[in-house]
Amino acid sequence: MKSAVVLLPGLNRDRDMIAALTTITGQKPHTVWQTETEIPDVDLIVIPGGFSYGDYLRCGAIGARMPVMQAVAEKARQGVMVMGVCNGFQILLEAGLLPGALMRNATLKFVCREVKLEITNANTAFTRGYQAGQIIRCPVAHHDGNYFADDETLKRLESEGQIVFRYAEGTNPNGSVNDIAGIVSSTGNVLGMMPHPENLIEAAHGGTDGRALFAGALGLAA
């Protein structure tokens, strides 16, 4: 299975993401620089975390407007699996590939710790390796993870099963509305999430809870 990782200046989780994808697919992902307008034929495109363009203007705002994102949008339209983690999620929202926005954490503090995630919908390509209602461990590290969407959008996300991860009761680290930690597009092939599943892949990480997510997205057995 082939994958690609989008690179923008200021991202810093690209190495972790490349390592995770290499472990899971058995081959190194392609890397695609922000000015590139073509993405190779792959099964999964990932926008990793970090602080693209220093979070200037709004987190993800500048990165979302780089040429590579038009290529990502085109691939998403064609049905290719696209996943944005942390800053990658912020970029997907700013690019209009997912609905809503991520704002400064309600506590105003940067949070860097492990949270518990509830799998809200296990019927997506990304979450098929989990059970609905299952609680998994996952680290978070962000300053702007406070998910917001207007009431109408929230209703749609809830009723269409587009909320795939919620912070399990009592662990919401950022004030996200409805404890939302990750959502998919209405087409189901674009996922955005604040937590970092790429950091729970190998036993040496202290757990492998993130593995099924990548395996699911790539259609592999976990």
Added chain:
Amino acid sequence: MAIRARVTVTLKNGVLDPQGKAIEGALSTLGFAGVGQVRQGKVFDIELEGTDKAKAETDLTAMCEKLLANTVIEDYAVEIAG
């Protein structure tokens, strides 16, 4: 000749503004009595070539829609200096 414009971007009503809240708290800590709600926003001072104000207004609106504001959570206002 250049046109000078000021774009103001503010959070929409109903969107939680934790930074505004923190500033509100700091103002009362400093002893400013009677401070109501504080909302934080952004100001962009932009210079544009030419003298066509109508075109400038159209361009600035497009800039707001495409980049300067995130219309999911923010409103914007364009002001062109006289």
